[in-house]
Amino acid sequence: MELKKLWALVRRNMKCYFKDKFLFLVSLITPMILLVLFITFLRSVYLDSFRDILAKFGFTAPDKLLDGLAGSWLLSSVVSVCAVTVAICSNAVMIQDKIEGSINDLRTSPVRDTTLSVSYFIANFLVTLIVMLAVIAVGFVYLAAVGWYIPFEDVLMILLDTLCCVLFGTLLAGVIESFISTQGAISAVSTLVSSLYGFICGAYMPLSQFANGVKDFICVLPGTYSVGIMRKHFMGGYVDKLAELGLPAEGQKAILDGFDGNIYVGSVQMPLWSMYVILLGTCALLLVAYITIVVVRNRKHTAKRAA
Amino acid sequence: MIIEIENLRKTYKDVVAVDDLSFKVKEGELFAFLGVNGAGKSTTINIISGILKKDGGTVKVFGEDIDGKTEGIKSKLGMVFQNSVLDKRLSVYDNMKSRAALYGIFGKDFNVRFDELDGLLGLKDIMKRPVCKLSGGQRRRADIARALIHKPELLILDEPTTGLDPQTRQAVWKVIDDLRKTRGLTVFLTTHYMEEAAVADYVVILDSGRKAAEGTPHDLKTAYATDIIRIYSHLDEAEGLFSSNGAAVRRERDHIDVCVKGTAAATDFIVKNPDLFDDYEVLKGDMDSVFLSVTGKNIREA
Numbered sequence A: 001m002e003l004k005k006l007w008a009l010v011r012r013n014m015k016c017y018f019k020d021k022f023l024f025l026v027s028l029i030t031p032m033i034l035l036v037l038f039i040t041f042l043r044s045v046y047l048d049s050f051r052d053i054l055a056k057f058g059f060t061a062p063d064k065l066l067d068g069l070a071g072s073w074l075l076s077s078v079v080s081v082c083a084v085t086v087a088i089c090s091n092a093v094m095i096q097d098k099i100e101g102s103i104n105d106l107r108t109s110p111v112r113d114t115t116l117s118v119s120y121f122i123a124n125f126l127v128t129l130i131v132m133l134a135v136i137a138v139g140f141v142y143l144a145a146v147g148w149y150i151p152f153e154d155v156l157m158i159l160l161d162t163l164c165c166v167l168f169g170t171l172l173a174g175v176i177e178s179f180i181s182t183q184g185a186i187s188a189v190s191t192l193v194s195s196l197y198g199f200i201c202g203a204y205m206p207l208s209q210f211a212n213g214v215k216d217f218i219c220v221l222p223g224t225y226s227v228g229i230m231r232k233h234f235m236g237g238y239v240d241k242l243a244e245l246g247l248p249a250e251g252q253k254a255i256l257d258g259f260d261g262n263i264y265v266g267s268v269q270m271p272l273w274s275m276y277v278i279l280l281g282t283c284a285l286l287l288v289a290y291i292t293i294v295v296v297r298n299r300k301h302t303a304k305r306a307a
Numbered sequence B: 001m002i003i004e005i006e007n008l009r010k011t012y013k014d015v016v017a018v019d020d021l022s023f024k025v026k027e028g029e030l031f032a033f034l035g036v037n038g039a040g041k042s043t044t045i046n047i048i049s050g051i052l053k054k055d056g057g058t059v060k061v062f063g064e065d066i067d068g069k070t071e072g073i074k075s076k077l078g079m080v081f082q083n084s085v086l087d088k089r090l091s092v093y094d095n096m097k098s099r100a101a102l103y104g105i106f107g108k109d110f111n112v113r114f115d116e117l118d119g120l121l122g123l124k125d126i127m128k129r130p131v132c133k134l135s136g137g138q139r140r141r142a143d144i145a146r147a148l149i150h151k152p153e154l155l156i157l158d159e160p161t162t163g164l165d166p167q168t169r170q171a172v173w174k175v176i177d178d179l180r181k182t183r184g185l186t187v188f189l190t191t192h193y194m195e196e197a198a199v200a201d202y203v204v205i206l207d208s209g210r211k212a213a214e215g216t217p218h219d220l221k222t223a224y225a226t227d228i229i230r231i232y233s234h235l236d237e238a239e240g241l242f243s244s245n246g247a248a249v250r251r252e253r254d255h256i257d258v259c260v261k262g263t264a265a266a267t268d269f270i271v272k273n274p275d276l277f278d279d280y281e282v283l284k285g286d287m288d289s290v291f292l293s294v295t296g297k298n299i300r301e302a
Helices: A002-019 A021-027 A029-056 A063-090 A092-100 A102-107 A113-146 A152-177 A183-200 A212-220 A223-244 A249-258 A272-300 B041-048 B092-101 B107-121 B136-148 B166-183 B194-198 B217-224 B235-244 B262-272 B287-295
Strands: B003-012 B015-025 B030-034 B056-061 B077-080 B154-158 B186-191 B202-207 B210-215 B227-231 B248-251 B256-260 B280-283
Touching: A002 A021, A002 A092, A002 A113, A002 B092, A021 A029, A021 A063, A021 A183, A029 A063, A029 A183, A029 A249, A063 A092, A063 A113, A063 A152, A063 A183, A063 A223, A092 A102, A092 A113, A092 A152, A092 A183, A102 A113, A113 A152, A113 A272, A152 A183, A152 A223, A152 A272, A223 A249, A223 A272, B003 B041, B015 B041, B015 B056, B015 B202, B015 B210, B030 B041, B030 B194, B041 B056, B041 B154, B041 B186, B077 B136, B092 B107, B092 B136, B107 B136, B107 B166, B136 B154, B136 B166, B154 B166, B186 B194, B194 B287, B202 B217, B202 B287, B210 B217, B210 B287, B217 B287, B227 B262, B235 B248, B235 B256, B256 B262, B262 B280
Parallel strands: B030 B186, B030 B202, B077 B154, B154 B186
Antiparallel strands: B003 B015, B003 B056, B202 B210, B227 B256, B227 B280, B248 B256
């Protein structure tokens, strides 16, 4: 019975998010910013960069391949960043419940506090995943239109990466927003994260273009590795195609190094498995922190007076 | 007893919200809780309903201590909050469905219950509308429907008619009265409206977190209310006489009001001054007067 109640709460929380058009739009600010940047100048900047790199190796590639490569770079940024920004906004349902007093109504019903807390987490995870899958679907249609070179294994890996990123975003949102209980604070956090997160995880600009100190700082943040794994699987097929067309290994490395297909800490290239370890390890730490917060909160039962 | 509270205490940092409060609510009665804003009414009902944790004392609801497992208590308790706490962007139907599920009411059972509530409160015309688009009265209907979705035995109403027009207030009370008559529902009410408290079976007046008085409305009026003799003739003589006796007198256009302590004092005045009483009436002190006497505060101004 408690599971049925949990599912009813999850559905209720998800409906509350999707019916709030403002919240939904705010959570899509990041992909919209990236899209505008891409359309206005990033696409041509990256295409020029790709051509410059290839020219150093006396190599030219078909426009279709380069367009797809630029698009896959953009899409890897969008997916990894939105997994956090959408989760932050979607989790606002929990805070709105505190502000509007709905949490008190839920607490007068025979539902365990733990069930309530878990329902917010699951709903946030599912909402973020749904939005992400929709973004990926739209992105794949675009890539198919301009040039599709992503092998099926990488598509599966992208879906797995998305799950990891969504888990990371949901846990991060859960921990950060546990301490928020006002409309002003949630608006500030949503706006700040939506606009800044992309910069501090290297999603808006390749890490190679940052100064060394900033780059080192960004490499300390686990979000960087969520972008890193996405880049590997979105861009891998395109670089393989370049190799197939005759681009030497140095050229492939130059493309991957210049556009975060390879991530370096100092001079050490981070292997793919280490990025997963860092990302999932952070998820584990966030999960412990989240559970601790929920347990302490429920024990204190510090609900404020009814509205 | 449906509710038994002894020596309840609750503080918010340095502020004592409820202090050594004790009272009982009997099955099937309409129990009114009176107090100005900040008197501790909402704190008390939030403790009873399991939203807030108490600092001291004992609270038993349906014979069960709220310090133990509260699922049993909560499944028999419905609450209408001071402000609507339904999900504003969801429709009335979706709100009812999601709340009913929390009581284990799903599928056909929910549809049957929704139809019953529709018969009681007229929900069909608003069922598809988002709560944020409802008028105050419609929203209150939805709030009450939500509180009744699981057929509770105890209904807690936190100032349920505040801000409603008289017609809607009357409609709300008709529903509650019908439920009391047909189902023996126990109603725990906090209100600012003295006319609502006046029809309660039992009243507790709360002042600064402490119980200031309790009893049936009749007992309270007898003990604390000031009666008024309203005289329509010989106004100048009456005013002079009562003023010189130190009674509180208020002159109006066509009458004077003389405040007297109880019906016996009114009779005494009339018997001693029969010449002045050609045209008069004695008005029994109301709950406003009781509240003013007990707390020294006017609830309408507080």
